[in-house]
Amino acid sequence: MSFKTPLSVFIVWHPDYAEGKLIADFLYSVLCRDSSKPLMRSIGIPVYFRSIRATNTSQPIDINFRESEFTAVIALIDDKFILDSEFRTYIDKISDECNNAKDKRRIYPIAISENAHNVSSKLSEINFIPVKEIDNQYTEIKSPILHELCRLLMNMKKATDETESNSTPPPVKLFISHSKHDESKNDAIAFRDFINSKTQLKTFFDANDIDYGSNFGEKIKKAAHESALVVFQSDSYAEREWCRIEVLEAKKAGCPIVIVNAVQNKEQRAFPYLGNFPSIRFKDKNFLQIIDLTLEQVLFNRYTIKFIDSLTDQYGIKANRILSTSPELFNFIQLKKDGLSEDEKFGLVIYPDPPLGSEEMEILNDLDNNFVFITPLVLPTILK
Numbered sequence: 576m577s578f579k580t581p582l583s584v585f586i587v588w589h590p591d592y593a594e595g596k597l598i599a600d601f602l603y604s605v606l607c608r609d610s611s612k613p614l615m616r617s618i619g620i621p622v623y624f625r626s627i628r629a630t631n632t633s634q635p636i637d638i639n640f641r642e643s644e645f646t647a648v649i650a651l652i653d654d655k656f657i658l659d660s661e662f663r664t665y666i667d668k669i670s671d672e673c674n675n676a677k678d679k680r681r682i683y684p685i686a687i688s689e690n691a692h693n694v695s696s697k698l699s700e701i702n703f704i705p706v707k708e709i710d711n712q713y714t715e716i717k718s719p720i721l722h723e724l725c726r727l728l729m730n731m732k733k734a735t736d737e738t739e740s741n742s743t744p745p746p747v748k749l750f751i752s753h754s755k756h757d758e759s760k761n762d763a764i765a766f767r768d769f770i771n772s773k774t775q776l777k778t779f780f781d782a783n784d785i786d787y788g789s790n791f792g793e794k795i796k797k798a799a800h801e802s803a804l805v806v807f808q809s810d811s812y813a814e815r816e817w818c819r820i821e822v823l824e825a826k827k828a829g830c831p832i833v834i835v836n837a838v839q840n841k842e843q844r845a846f847p848y849l850g851n852f853p854s855i856r857f858k859d860k861n862f863l864q865i866i867d868l869t870l871e872q873v874l875f876n877r878y879t880i881k882f883i884d885s886l887t888d889q890y891g892i893k894a895n896r897i898l899s900t901s902p903e904l905f906n907f908i909q910l911k912k913d914g915l916s917e918d919e920k921f922g923l924v925i926y927p928d929p930p931l932g933s934e935e936m937e938i939l940n941d942l943d944n945n946f947v948f949i950t951p952l953v954l955p956t957i958l959k
Contacts, residue, residue, distance in 0.1 A: 578889045580621055581881035582728060583643035587625040587635065587669070588651035589662055592687070595651050599624050601713050602649065602720065605871070614929060618875045619882070620724075633661035640672055640680055644881070645727050648673065648682040649720065652691035652703070663695055670697040681727055685716055718863065721870035722747060722775065728877040747873055748777040749866075750802035750830075752821045759809030759837045762857060766805075769862040776866065796824045803831040803873050805865065806849065807857070810838055813846035822848055826905060829880075829898075831872040835865055851903050875899065879927050886951055887925065890958060895922040895946070902926050902939060902948050910946060922946040925954065 584606055588595030608617035625635040640646050648669050656662050673680040686703040704719045706712045725747050749770060753763035767778050779798040804825040812818050825832055834854035855868050876899040883897045902924060915922050928950040939948060
């Protein structure tokens with residue numbers, strides 16, 4: 576059985592569009608890895624470039640849609656692309672392939688040119704990603720691409736295909752966890768308003784999104800399980816019971832979590848279960864940076880689980896648990912609940928690369944050495 580990666584991304588641009596290579600390199604660093612920091616954790620999605628014309632043809636190399644479960648094609652449409660009939664034919668062919676399996680394949684045209692919508696009649700009904708400010712085009716491209724790739728892996732409709740009456744649940748909902756007992760509540764409100772007015776994302780904002788007569792606790796827990804949790808870590812956050820509950824429920828559900836460091840003076844006690852997640856300093860209302868980091872974590876979470884799951888199937892290995900974050904002592908709660916069967920010599924837990932340092936692994940092994948924690952990179956070493 577040949578291995579299929581969960582998602583592949585192809586970036587198409589005309590070879591005479593000089594900026595195209597720079598944009599493609601930028602998206603590669605976001606979606607695959609930053610080549611200048613090879614040891615840092617990355618999403619790891621395979622990203623391929625389609626610009627250079629293939630041998631004996633005036634079009635780029637064909638895309639093999641059968642090599643991955645999901646395929647995304649990002650097309651940078653500038654004037655040179657529009658004026659080249661071979662590239663227009665190429666993008667039409669890609670459009671046909673995507674339309675044959677809309678739930679698995681998507682094309683995301685980016686309007687570099689004001690005339691981009693004229694590139695093809697087959698793309699005329701697609702909502703292009705606009706680039707309004709040339710000096711800010713990387714930022715304008717990054718957020719919608721991250722959002723739509725999250726939706727693709729969720730196997731849902733594209734955000735712009737939905738209407739108000741559509742019953743499809745929101746694609747990526749940001750659960751904004753915050754304390755109402757210090758000034759950070761105003762920052763959280765401003766963040767919510769920014770999301771609702773400037774993006775296609777949805778939000779869950781505590782009591783404002785809970786129906787009268789509903790069970791407050793159950794609603795909070797349900798939202799935490801369905802969302803990405805954005806924690807405004809403020810001076811009083813760790814003192815609030817429901818804030819702590821929101822974090823714990825999200826961790827139990829394997830929910831992506833991002834910590835926004837908004838402490839102004841001091842914390843009497845930092846909540847220990849906020850560790851092991853990416854954090855960003857709240858500064859100058861950097862809402863878009865917070866959103867991008869959160870979307871990266873959602874995409875990382877979705878892709879990593881699918882990737883490791885596919886890898887274990889390929890090797891015929893049974894894992895007791897697959898994690899989308901580095902293992903920590905909190906994970907043992909779930910591992911102990913599941914337990915080991917009588918014929919299992921040890922429990923196998925697979926988590927994303929890079930591996931933990933020896934000092935952290937020693938703590939995990941001291942607690943219970945009946946579980947083995949490994950990453951995909953070393954997975955073949957346990958094969959018989």
